Amino acid sequence: MAEKNLLQAIHDGLAEEMRSDESVMILGEDVGRAGGVFRVTQGLQEEFGPERVLDTPLAESLIVGSAIGLSVNGMRPVAEIQFADFIPPAFDQIVNEAAKFYYRSNGAWTVPITIRAPYGVVPGGALYHSQSIEAWFCNTPGLKVVAPTFPADAKAMLKSAIRDPNPVLFLEHKRTYRLIKEDVPEDGHEVPLNKARVHREGGDITVVSYGLMLYTALEVAGKLSEELGIETEVVEPRTLYPMDRETILNSVKKTGKLLVISEANITGSVSGEIAAIVSQEAFEWLDAPVIRLGAPDVPAAAFAKPMMDFFVPSAEKIEAAMLELARY
Amino acid sequence: MAEKNLLQAIHDGLAEEMRSDESVMILGEDVGRAGGVFRVTQGLQEEFGPERVLDTPLAESLIVGSAIGLSVNGMRPVAEIQFADFIPPAFDQIVNEAAKFYYRSNGAWTVPITIRAPYGVVPGGALYHSQSIEAWFCNTPGLKVVAPTFPADAKAMLKSAIRDPNPVLFLEHKRTYRLIKEDVPEDGHEVPLNKARVHREGGDITVVSYGLMLYTALEVAGKLSEELGIETEVVEPRTLYPMDRETILNSVKKTGKLLVISEANITGSVSGEIAAIVSQEAFEWLDAPVIRLGAPDVPAAAFAKPMMDFFVPSAEKIEAAMLELARY
Amino acid sequence: MTTEKTRARHETLDLEEADLKSIYRAMLVARRVDERSWILNRQGKAAFVISCQGQEAAQIGAAYNLRPGHDYLYPYYRDSGMTLLLGQTPRGQFLSLLGKKEDPNSAGRQMPGHFSSRELNIVTSSAPVGVQYPQAAGTALAFKMRGEDGVVMACGGEASTSGGDWHEAMNFSGIHDLPVIFLVENNVYAISVPSKFQVAGSIAKRAEGYGFPGHEVDGNDVLAVYEAAKEAVERARRGDGPTLIEAKTYRMTAHSSDDDDRRYREREEIEAWRLKDPIIRFEKYLFENGLLDEDEKEAMDAEIKAFVAEASDYAENAPFADPEEALDRVYAEV
Amino acid sequence: MTTEKTRARHETLDLEEADLKSIYRAMLVARRVDERSWILNRQGKAAFVISCQGQEAAQIGAAYNLRPGHDYLYPYYRDSGMTLLLGQTPRGQFLSLLGKKEDPNSAGRQMPGHFSSRELNIVTSSAPVGVQYPQAAGTALAFKMRGEDGVVMACGGEASTSGGDWHEAMNFSGIHDLPVIFLVENNVYAISVPSKFQVAGSIAKRAEGYGFPGHEVDGNDVLAVYEAAKEAVERARRGDGPTLIEAKTYRMTAHSSDDDDRRYREREEIEAWRLKDPIIRFEKYLFENGLLDEDEKEAMDAEIKAFVAEASDYAENAPFADPEEALDRVYAEV
Ligand SMILES: Cc1ncc(C[n+]2csc(CCOP(=O)(O)OP(=O)(O)O)c2C)c(N)n1
């Protein structure tokens, strides 16, 4: 087992699936010779040729639309959207088409496609290379939305996504691409798309988070444990839609306190859904208000570093919220 | 003051604004000679000519994109999307463009456009003439999303929307177009875009709802009051984003109990946001779980009437939820 | 049967008498099913009708070149003529019209006209106009990648070319010489909007800008459409790339049963086009070439009407899906 | 100054000596600002550079026909040559490059290259490629509705024609004869993707399909671009409708400072295009026509370099916006 970062893990997941299944292919902008703007697909065109790793025109509706068409004719395409901010032109093909083929044909047509999209704030990315777009897609039955955080999960879930007969939107927080390395199993390892992951057990408060914020949350949780003996249970949904409610509810039923953290603009974010589920299903267990932390309700992160940093929930703010909750 | 239904009220709002401000215009599919597929714009092309009431090609991105371009050159366009289900091609122009012009130019460019879109289940409408799409847009700072229910509100809020310097998405539940008539003031009457409305005061439970479901909720509330003396406070957000939290919170602080009802697929709906706000801000006042009622998590309403009826939250289900809450 | 004159048009197209009868029959079946649908609508039994009337020649002429279940079809909501030709049945059509459980397209979930057949490679279609084109290009790419000789036909009205999807698909198909045929059934109106406010320039001419052929054909002349589509299908099968066909035709009914077209078009215009009815026109051709006579025609029509009525009755008596079935088949099982 | 030969090209275009110098100067300013930006990037001061190098002729040649503050410009991220010509300043450019509070485009909110000026009618631009086209069509429609003679220029790279927005705008502009000029700066690459995988057929030729003229011009020949744009602007002002101009040029730098173009293009190709550098080419023209000499050029360049350096220094020393300003101006006040 080798140590890999998120980027390498996703790369490997793609390569292994393409090796073991001829119908798996990649299409998107600059995925070929360039190997993707983040280098996720580096070397794949050399190995699999220019058709199975296809540079498309700059046309996101086409990318997803043609992926749908490929999938109904025997292929398992992995479509790359260069930045999640540029997914809107493909919105119709995703929410009205891919997500509804199966239902509207009463189960006759499946759409086994995976759509990869790097999201999240990154220095210099500014308004259009920073957005957390998950909420746009988490009200669409028929679609699965996954957002793994750690390399091994990401690789295994990518494999599950590619093998899944349903359309899967696969979100990658681009600021975590090279953030950490961990052991990533070589092959076979699959993580299902309907299970949250408990990263850390604890009886005092529950924190639900994903992406970059999950790292910060885990850090702060460690600190609070060490310094103050506050034990945080940290739950990562991994799949945002449909979500594993059970694991989250069980945790909150144990701790009685919930903090949800994401990097998205707070109002209307997926955090709201999590809070709503908990306040309906675990109300009797709650000992404190469900608190959400997120980015402020401004369009997106700014280019200038000081404003960008201000946009992203900081470790300090997260610590303050966790403390507030623990002491409630 | 004359009695008007929702459709007439919106028609009148458009006509009055066009009369009083030369820069107001309408563009969309079939808005001209046909007067719109629902007849909202009937007669307006005759009165204002084929340019100010412009039949566009079937291209929603163009409709909104050109509205943006018109608005930065002195016009105040009202763009009609024939059915809300067909708004996805315009998603990019709405969320990435219209909503961000002001912020990204540091306040230099405003986009005073209104986008009207009929939403909601209607008999025979099936998957693509039925969707409740509000959640797609309620995570987008810079955009206002309004969804008035009653005719007088709709007319007044349409005027506010047209005069607003920001882009406003104006949602109309198509099944309520001809549902009731009420007195609608002739002119001048404005309703601001940041105020919820309390339809009915009551101390036992709070119900938040809008669109067709609001009618049902009001009916059931009346019945429960009469039959069982249960007094429901019914609050209509009217503006879904950014929402008037104050009015909702005040009500829940009074009643201690909240039911949120909408016709959208329940998971990821705007109801979740309302529940989240309340469980964070009014936790101490809550005497019961926050309950949400909505459509099941299936793509949309079916064509066949029995399945369609099953999709829409019924008066029985609403009554049961209200009773459950009242007795909690 | 031969004529003494120069070769008849169908002969130069290698169409046998049996082909011509099949084509004619298919057009008539489509028309009769359509007419019956309007009757059910007027009787208050069918909530919604959307019609193929006037476009039978464009549809049958084009689809007659396809191999059902091998080639792929992306039809649009008026293409009942095509789907019936490829193997869907009038019974299925009426079951769909009435939203019954046995509706082969969607089990009552979708509106009528939203065709689907996994066996026939008729890809499930929907209401958003234009989305089928990038999908069709993708399906064609899969054939190309595997070196198979399948072709894909993607259809829409003239307004389906106004949205971006059409263009993105045209461009992509041109870049990769994909085996796809874009069939635009230009019937002059998009609901109320006439084509002059819908289409700048010429749809057919645009193909050149994408580096492949575009043909404008008389969409009410079934042999003309057949010929253009034949060439296009052969070209695609050879691996030479896409073709665009713009079939100029006319919508003989209102947009749908929800529409009142008196708001936006003159009765005279419709009457003028009625004279060009593609079925009457083809009938005339068959009569003139001694391929059909009045008796034969009557007999065929009577037989068609009878089984159409039977199909319609069957559908009327068929049950709805249970309400709770609305919950099923949201996700395919892993 | 006149030459004895047949009339020089610029004379047939009614360009005076002063015009030529302005044009040359504008090209040089754009180049020097761009070069300076790369230095700031290499010094670790500028996080991101996106370049106009190689496209100065296309940009200046086209924009020289506009009336700043009257006509509207929808630039794309490489169009610093245009925006500088119309009245934006090198200082503003560097303030934007470094994301400073005084950045005239966005006060440090947007990436460099996302131009905006309310006074100059340069409409705020963004990163999603192609969105400007429908907006530009709308702006042109407003001029037309009011009977004004303003024109709109909308620019993008060749890949900006691949998305649906371009097509929808072309069609709409053709239908209504809108006063808009589509300027496609075809610089062969879209990041790494060469135009043969981006564009089927020919961009310029597509205009015909929409019923208006399309011109392919040598985008490295500033006079050729000027000529095509002049005709297009005059046509638009007259109310005769849109024009598409495809300026064939080349991206002389990597896509941006984040890109390493060695992954996908050969050094020889770049070298070959360096010989066609539009600035050198225009210089040659001016030399040959006795409109500029080496001394004058040196002097002009020295002066430009000096004030570019000054502008850059100013920007370096300028403050950032306070972090909390990220919260401001989300909504315009009612
Ligand atoms: C994206 C989208 N926008 C709007 C509609 C509403 N609509 C349904 S059919 C139609 C007109 C289509 O005209 P055309 O493509 O010419 O086909 P025709 O009905 O004339 O055969 C419209 C506007 C839709 N279905 N999809």
Ligand SMILES: Cc1ncc(C[n+]2csc(CCOP(=O)(O)OP(=O)(O)O)c2C)c(N)n1
């Ligand atoms: C909708 C969208 N998709 C993807 C991108 C990422 N992207 C930025 S520039 C670019 C290439 C653009 O190429 P072209 O239009 O030819 O302009 P050039 O950079 O060559 O001048 C891409 C893919 C984007 N900005 N917007």
Ligand SMILES: [Mg+2]
């Ligand atoms: Mg039509």
Ligand SMILES: [Mg+2]
């Ligand atoms: Mg380019």
